[in-house]
Amino acid sequence: MEGILGATVYPVLVMGGLAAVFAVMLGVASRVFYVEVDPRIKAVEELLPGANCGGCGYAGCADCAAAIVRGEAPVNACVASPPEVYEKIAKLLGKTVEAKEPQVAHIMCRGTKDKAKIRFRYMGIEDCRAAVLVAGGDKECLYGCLGLGTCVKSCPFGALRMGENGIPVVDRDKCTGCGTCVRVCPRGVPKLIPASQKIVTVCNNHDAPPTVKKICEVGCLGCGICKKVCPEKAIEIVNFLSVVDPSKCNLCGKCIEKCPTGAIQQILPG
Amino acid sequence: MHHEVWHFSDYVMLVVSAIFINNILLARFLGNCPFLGTSKRMDTAFSMACAVTFVLGCTGPITWLIEKYLLIPYDLLYLETLAFILTIAVFVQLVEMVIRKISQPLYRALGIYLPLITTNCAVLGTCFLNIKEKFNFIQTIVFSVASAMGFGLALVIMAGIRERFNFARIPKNFQDTSIGLITAGLIGLSFFAFQGLAK
Numbered sequence: 001m002e003g004i005l006g007a008t009v010y011p012v013l014v015m016g017g018l019a020a021v022f023a024v025m026l027g028v029a030s031r032v033f034y035v036e037v038d039p040r041i042k043a044v045e046e047l048l049p050g051a052n053c054g055g056c057g058y059a060g061c062a063d064c065a066a067a068i069v070r071g072e073a074p075v076n077a078c079v080a081s082p083p084e085v086y087e088k089i090a091k092l093l094g095k096t097v098e099a100k101e102p103q104v105a106h107i108m109c110r111g112t113k114d115k116a117k118i119r120f121r122y123m124g125i126e127d128c129r130a131a132v133l134v135a136g137g138d139k140e141c142l143y144g145c146l147g148l149g150t151c152v153k154s155c156p157f158g159a160l161r162m163g164e165n166g167i168p169v170v171d172r173d174k175c176t177g178c179g180t181c182v183r184v185c186p187r188g189v190p191k192l193i194p195a196s197q198k199i200v201t202v203c204n205n206h207d208a209p210p211t212v213k214k215i216c217e218v219g220c221l222g223c224g225i226c227k228k229v230c231p232e233k234a235i236e237i238v239n240f241l242s243v244v245d246p247s248k249c250n251l252c253g254k255c256i257e258k259c260p261t262g263a264i265q266q267i268l269p270g
Numbered sequence: 271m272h273h274e275v276w277h278f279s280d281y282v283m284l285v286v287s288a289i290f291i292n293n294i295l296l297a298r299f300l301g302n303c304p305f306l307g308t309s310k311r312m313d314t315a316f317s318m319a320c321a322v323t324f325v326l327g328c329t330g331p332i333t334w335l336i337e338k339y340l341l342i343p344y345d346l347l348y349l350e351t352l353a354f355i356l357t358i359a360v361f362v363q364l365v366e367m368v369i370r371k372i373s374q375p376l377y378r379a380l381g382i383y384l385p386l387i388t389t390n391c392a393v394l395g396t397c398f399l400n401i402k403e404k405f406n407f408i409q410t411i412v413f414s415v416a417s418a419m420g421f422g423l424a425l426v427i428m429a430g431i432r433e434r435f436n437f438a439r440i441p442k443n444f445q446d447t448s449i450g451l452i453t454a455g456l457i458g459l460s461f462f463a464f465q466g467l468a469k
Contacts, residue, residue, distance in 0.1 A: 010344040018336065018353060022360040033367040059375065130437050 041069045043092055047085050048078050051156040055079040055178030069093065076100050080157070080176035103177035103192040105159075105170050106267065108204040109145035112165035116141050116216040132186040140215035143204040145189045151181035197246035198268040199256070201226075206239045212261075220263035226255035281412055288416035291467055294392045295424040296458040301392025305425060306450045308383045315429035317376050318383060319422025321365055323415065326393050329358050330414025333397040334407060354397050355388070362388045392421050427457060 045065035052060040056077045067073035076086040086097045122138035128150040147166035159174035181190040203220035212219040222240030234248035251270045308318040370377045396417040400410045
């Protein structure tokens with residue numbers, strides 16, 4: 001009798017009793033620490049791309065979904081989603097989509113190794129963020145692309161590749177305009193532009209004309225010739241850098257013809 | 271030492287031993303999964319250390335009580351592992367609920383590693399060590415918390431080093447987990463120097 005008790009009844013009672021006590025404890029705790037979760041947050045999160053790129057300004061897709069459901073962010077807050085997703089989210093929440101022009105990244109530098117002067121030979125870590133720490137980078141130009149590919153490595157959508165000339169190239173089909181490259185670049189060389197913008201000043205240098213002339217063959221001097229020849233007044237010179245307003249530009253191409261360094265480029269066929 | 275009256279200095283020695291000399295991670299090499307998994311960023315590492323300290327602080331004494339008042343009287347020592355794992359799993363669940371209620375970002379940052387404390391051998395190992403070393407209840411509490419602090423210290427040191435890996439030129443074959451394991455071994459080696467503290 002004692003043997004049967006020891007071999008079967010006690011183990012079952014002890015383990016069962018322990019389990020019962022813990023079960024009651026967890027049951028009480030789950031009531032006390034209950035967190036209400038809106039089921040729509042999960043649904044919206046599943047519609048988002050899940051890359052956690054942070055382009056929306058929130059900590060990740062889950063955070064963004066919560067903000068959309070709470071109404072703090074618009075249904076098209078996610079910059080990386082195609083328009084169909086906005087419609088699905090809007091339908092789910094009973095809201096309407098406000099039209100927003102999609103954006104793509106563009107690398108605002110053409111200063112390849114043969115065109116832009118180098119001050120010294122950088123042999124450190126292959127990362128632009130590390131390279132700027134060494135005397136401000138190896139290029140004479142303090143605004144140009146360092147060409148070590150930090151943006152390429154950090155693009156969550158694989159939309160960037162390093163060009164043969166040492167300047168990254170954006171794959172416009174893959175680019176979602178999330179802006180990760182803009183944030184990681186220590187010099188802010190990639191910029192987000194409207195996807196329909198065709199004429200762009202591909203330079204990031206804010207130095208005065210004589211300085212730019214000395215250090216880069218293809219940089220924007222800030223001379224203002226483009227501004228003078230533009231019949232639509234679509235070009236402004238902001239701090240020695242020309243900026244094209246795509247809403248006014250009619251693609252006449254006069255600025256491209258007259259630009260002494262070729263910094264103004266037509267990036268899409270007219 | 272076990273059967274004598276313990277003085278304050280003995281407790282200090284126990285704490286120093288658990289944190290430095292017999293560090294659960296670096297000398298006994300228990301709990302390597304969360305050690306490598308959550309040591310990439312300092313804030314996650316620190317949160318993980320806190321979660322483990324809480325879980326171990328609770329489960330250490332409770333498993334000791336279970337051992338002494340349930341398993342030994344009823345001669346059920348063969349159920350030790352089962353009973354201990356059950357206790358640990360329950361407390362991990364509890365911690366998960368509490369963290370979820372208190373801090374959503376922390377809950378997401380810990381992610382899969384929070385439920386993984388359940389199978390963290392550092393936790394189970396410490397519970398077994400309490401029994402094996404024949405500690406009394408007070409010693410069990412002290413040793414459990416100190417052991418968890420040792421785990422936390424190793425985790426934080428590791429995170430500090432691994433955060434700097436971003437800017438280190440590591441050969442491709444050694445990147446990520448490989449260099450992590452090598453680093454863990456080297457920290458372990460340096461912790462062996464603390465062996466000189468014990469007479």
